[in-house]
Amino acid sequence: MLRSMYSGVSGMKGFQTKLDVIGNNIANVNTVGFKASRVMFKDILSQTVSGVTAPTDTQGGVNAKQIGLGTTVGSIDTIHTPGSAQTTNVPTDLRIDGDGFFMVKMSDEQETPFLTRAGDFHIDGNRNLVTSDGLFVLDSEGAIITLGDEVTGFSIAQDGTIVTQGGDEGEGVKIGIAKVINPEGLEKMGGNLYRVTANALGGDETEVVPLGANSVEDGTGAIIAGQLEMSNVDLTGEFTEMIVAQRGFQANSRIITTSDEVLQEVVNLKR
Known part of the structure; x- marks a missing residue:
């Protein structure tokens, strides 16, 4: 033939x-x-x-x-490459102006968090910061972000710090940002989520280290509240x-x- x-x-x-x-x-x-x-x-x-x-x-x-x-x-x-910015003026809509990723978990038992660039977050009935699918958004310590019962309002600074009103619980908590060496090594999981692989971090390492936003030395970038990063x-x-x-x-x-x-x-x- x-x-x-x-x-x-x-x-x-x-x-x-x-x-x-x-x-x-x-x-x-x-x-x-x-x-x-x-x-x-x-x-x-x-x-x-x-x-x-x-x-x-x-x-x-x-x-x-x-x-x-x-x-x-x-x-x-x-x-x-970064996508275009869309202004929504919703306080829980966040955009990363840099190379970092938001960290989310399905539950406390999940060891390695998923990563995402989609910042369309919400406050659920338990006052947790969650994604549209109900995954918990993590802070810079890798813990679930929960607002206190006495909190009447909040805003998010460019460094990821959650500034609360009506109470001091949660004051100083930062939105967790992760940085990977090779973003192309991340595995798409659907639902705007990425799974961390050994090729994304290098070697056999699969643990994501939470970082604060707006870190110049780490290059995670700033968090812009009231905006969303659209598709590139x-x-x-x-x-x-x-x-x-x-x-x-x-x-x-x-x-x-x-x-x-x-x-x-x-x-x-x-x-």
């Missing part, structure tokens, strides 16, 4: 994956804290028809003859890449069609 047919099949599979990623990016264009992804390709092993001949005093060198065997997906990268999806770029992927898929399908025609001619040699 012709190599070109299998090369065309691999190309169609790769561009189908690219279209899947682009479709997910466009679907999340208005998702708070969403980070777009991209697909990078690499070639598959090449078949060597003849090897390299080294040059000598009497004869020049000869390069190798190799035939490529198609393409495959090299990586699917998550692009952690660029619709113009995504639709352009969609056209490229569509034409690439179409071109590879033509390779398969042409290879089939060649095989048909071979079969018709014996009439």
